[in-house]
Amino acid sequence: AQSVTQPDIHITVSEGASLELRCNYSYGATPYLFWYVQSPGQGLQLLLKYFSGDTLVQGIKGFEAEFKRSQSSFNLRKPSVHWSDAAEYFCAVGEPQGAQKLVFGQGTRLTINP
């Protein structure tokens, strides 16, 4: 069964600093990979996705993620965070020919220090 691990439950960074959120997955083949963001009390907003091709993916709000097959990772990065980036971030995987469900990591809560 596929699984997703986000090792960091909570991360605090200063405004303007760089950010990297980690995501590791377990799956027999290359899955579809996603990063979603959730503000308090809100639904999930898609930041970016990887299906195939270029392993460096650009998303909205200045985020990018890199798929590394050898490490089974799909880490999310941003060069300079803004106070509005404070939220919970979820990594998710889906099976390319599977049951169309997403399996989510436990999430990483991001706090921004002014």
Added chain:
Amino acid sequence: EAGVTQSPTHLIKTRGQQATLRCSPISGHTSVYWYQQALGLGLQFLLWYDEGEERNRGNFPPRFSGRQFPNYSSELNVNALELEDSALYLCASSRGQWDTQYFGPGTRLTVL
């Protein structure tokens, strides 16, 4: 383009009652998914509907059920509510076979 909409925003029920949650997908999307986000349990897949049929369900008891209507909107029913059913229920939609899932704002269900 309007996003996924869900109603109601909040729902308060007592143990043993039934809850009905509704979801309208993005126009042109035929697949609807339901997820439960409970405190301490994370986001878990509940149900997937496509073209009016239930295609897959997660590891939830049969008292969680639903349906998809001809206009592709969907309803999630939870019978015999238990305290642990308190959660944010998120609906997502996609164009169909493996397109990106777009999420609605959720319905917060509280069981007292």
